[in-house]
Amino acid sequence: MNKVNGAAENSPEFHMKQFSVLDVQEKERQRIARDLHDSSLQNLTHLVHKVELTSLYIDRDPVKAKLELATIEAGLRKVIDDIRNRIYDLRPMTFDDLGLRQTLLNLFSLINQDGHFEIAADIDDIDESLSDEEREISLIMIYRMIQECVYNAIEHSEGNRIEILLKEKKNVFQIKICDNGIGFDLKKAEKKDRHFGLRVVKERVFLLNGRIEIDTQKGTSIFIEIPKKQ
Secondary structure, three states: HHHHHHHHHOHHHHHHHHHHHHHHHHHHHHHHHHHHHHEEEEEHHHHHHHHHHHHHHHHHHHHHHHHHHHHHHHHHHHHHHHHHHHHHHOOHHHHHHHHHHHHHHHHHHHHHHOOOOEEEEEEEHHHHHHHHHHHHHHHHHHHHHHHHHHHHHHHHHHOOEEEEEEEOOOOOEEEEEEEEEOOOOOOHOOHHHHHHHHHHHHHHHHOOOOOOEEEEOOOOEEEEEEEOOO
16 A cells, blocks of 8 residues: 555656646736735725825815825725725635625636626536535535636636536546537637636646546537546
C-alpha cells in the first residue's frame, strides 16, 4: 500500500497537479489584488481627495460642503457594496445554507443586474449526491468553474444570451455554458491575459480529473465533464 502511494506521489501527473494547485491559487490572488486595486482602492483614493476638498468649503460655502458630503456618503456606500461582493466571491454566504443550485442562481442575478443578458439556467440540485468528504471541494470547484465561464461571457462575448446547464449523470457531472456572442480565436486568446480565466478553469478541470471542450466558432460553447469520484 505504501509503495502504491509513494509511486503516485512521485509520478509526473501528481507533481503536475501540485503545480496546478499552486498556479490556480496564485491566479486567484492576482485577480483579487487587481480587482481591489482597480475598483475599491481607486474609489477610496478619490473619496479622500473629495474629503480634503470639502474641508475647504465648510467655512466658505456650507451648502456646497453638504452636497459634497452627500456625494462622499454615496461613494462610500458603493465601495462597501464592492467589497461585500468581493467577499461573496471568495466564499458565497448562501453556499452552506442554500446549496449550490440557489447560490448559482443568486450569482446570475447579481452579475446581471442591468438585465443586458438573457440567462437561461438548468441546474440540477446535486448537493445530496455527494458524501460529506467529497461535497466541499467538488461543489465549490464546480461553482468556481461556472462563475468564471459566465463572467467571461458577460465581459467579452458581446452577446445578449447565456445558457448554463449543470446536469448530474450516473458517474459524472456535466456542465455546459454557451453564449451567442462573437466568439474568439482560442489559440491567440490563450496567449493573452484577456481570457486568462479560461486557463484557470482548465486547471480546475485537470485537478478534478475531468475533461473540457471549447468551441468558439459561433459564440462560445464550453462543455465540462467531472467524474463524481475523485
